[in-house]
Amino acid sequence: MAELIVVGVRAEAWHKPATVLFKDAVSDRYLPIAASATAAPTRDRSAAGVSTGLVKKLLDALGAPARHVEIGEASAGTDRVHIVVGDGVRVPAGLMEAVSFALDAGVPFRCGDAMLAAEGVSSGEAESASTRWRVADPAPTSAYRLVDLDATTQMEAIQMGDAGDAPMVRPPAGAAMLRIRQGPGSGAVFVLDGDVVTCGRDGNNEIVLDGATVSRKHADFHRQGSGYTIEDLDSLNGTYVNGERVKTAALTAGDEIRIGRYLLTFVPS
Numbered sequence: 001m002a003e004l005i006v007v008g009v010r011a012e013a014w015h016k017p018a019t020v021l022f023k024d025a026v027s028d029r030y031l032p033i034a035a036s037a038t039a040a041p042t043r044d045r046s047a048a049g050v051s052t053g054l055v056k057k058l059l060d061a062l063g064a065p066a067r068h069v070e071i072g073e074a075s076a077g078t079d080r081v082h083i084v085v086g087d088g089v090r091v092p093a094g095l096m097e098a099v100s101f102a103l104d105a106g107v108p109f110r111c112g113d114a115m116l117a118a119e120g121v122s123s124g125e126a127e128s129a130s131t132r133w134r135v136a137d138p139a140p141t142s143a144y145r146l147v148d149l150d151a152t153t154q155m156e157a158i159q160m161g162d163a164g165d166a167p168m169v170r171p172p173a174g175a176a177m178l179r180i181r182q183g184p185g186s187g188a189v190f191v192l193d194g195d196v197v198t199c200g201r202d203g204n205n206e207i208v209l210d211g212a213t214v215s216r217k218h219a220d221f222h223r224q225g226s227g228y229t230i231e232d233l234d235s236l237n238g239t240y241v242n243g244e245r246v247k248t249a250a251l252t253a254g255d256e257i258r259i260g261r262y263l264l265t266f267v268p269s
Contacts, residue, residue, distance in 0.1 A: 002116045004031065004071070004109040006099060008189050020099055022071070022109060029120040031111065033071060033081075035095045052104035059085055069093075069102045071111040074119060100187075176228050176251075176268050178221075183262035184211065192228055197221040199259065200233075213237050213260030224250065227268060230257060 004022040007030070022031040059065050064086030072080035081098045082090040093101070102109055175193040180186050190197075190207050199207040200218035209218070215235035222229045231248045232239035240258035241249045251257075255266040 001070075001110040002026075002113050004111060006103065006109070006189075008191055009099075018096060020095060022111075024116060024120070028122065029116055030122070031071070031116060031120045033095055052101050055101070056105045062086075064089065066101070066105050066107045068108045068110045069098045071109065071115070073112070073115045103187075174269055176266065178207070178257070178264045178266060181256065181263045181265050183209075183260075192221050192223075195223045200235075209259055209262050211260055211262075214262070218259055221251075227251060228266070235259075 003025040005025055007021040007023050009018050009020050018035045020033050020035070022033065023029070024031070056066060067084045067086075067088075070082045070084050070090065072082070074080065079092050081093050081095050083093050083098055083101060084090050099109075101107075175191050177192060178190045180188045194206070197207060198205040198217065198220055199209065200216050201208070201210055201214040202216040205217070207221075215233070215237070217233050218235045219233055219239045220231045222231060227250065229248055229250045230239060230241065230246070232246060237260055238245045240246065241251070242256055243258075249255075251266045251268075253266065253268050257264045257266060
């Protein structure tokens with residue numbers, strides 16, 4: 001089976017289904033999967049969420065540790081995503097909850113080689129305008145821990161609970177990455193792969209951070225050699241790097257960028 005890595009999660013708005021973009025770990029093949037095409041387990045919204053850490057400990061104690069998340073063929077319908085535990089027991093799951101569980105528990109994603117060949121896309125198709133990654137505020141009724149997500153919430157970003165302790169997804173070769181550490185969409189990632197990547201509240205930006213504390217055109221990220229710099233675009237509330245307000249700043253691994261109520265961590269290539 002092919003092993004996959006998560007590149008990002010995209011949705012046009014909180015009320016629309018999210019799409020997760022996977023990439024084959026050893027080739028230049030990408031696999032977009034829409035959350036609306038996967039199972040959506042029902043749940044009691046009044047119930048408290050159970051952490052991924054607790055679920056993982058319970059599985060380990062029962063001698064059935066989580067092995068991997070398996071993405072099946074589209075012909076399987078809503079049962080195409082499974083969390084595989086123990087000696088091959090396959091537990092159906094919604095896409096978003098399976099992705100968040102795997103990232104939090106540190107288990108890999110896998111799919112059949114034939115399925116990747118049939119449903120995968122080239123890097124050029126994956127980098128088209130239709131797969132730009134963005135995040136907006138979730139609906140007021142959708143503020144749940146990620147392990148408790150299902151398709152009824154239609155979140156457009158992976159939320160990790162405590163994003164600071166979650167496993168880090170590495171950026172694709174030649175690109176850098178921003179990860180939301182605090183704020184709406186905590187745990188979501190944005191890939192920086194252009195010479196100039198725009199960021200702000202306006203929907204025409206390549207990185208959309210919604211909220212009144214973010215200016216419409218807040219900041220730009222500029223490629224400089226193998227790294228990136230950030231430039232504040234005279235935003236009302238300013239741009240901060242490691243707690244200091246800046247006009248421009250070169251970014252290094254682990255730098256924390258404050259844009260409005262969002263705190264983002266910079267991950268270089």
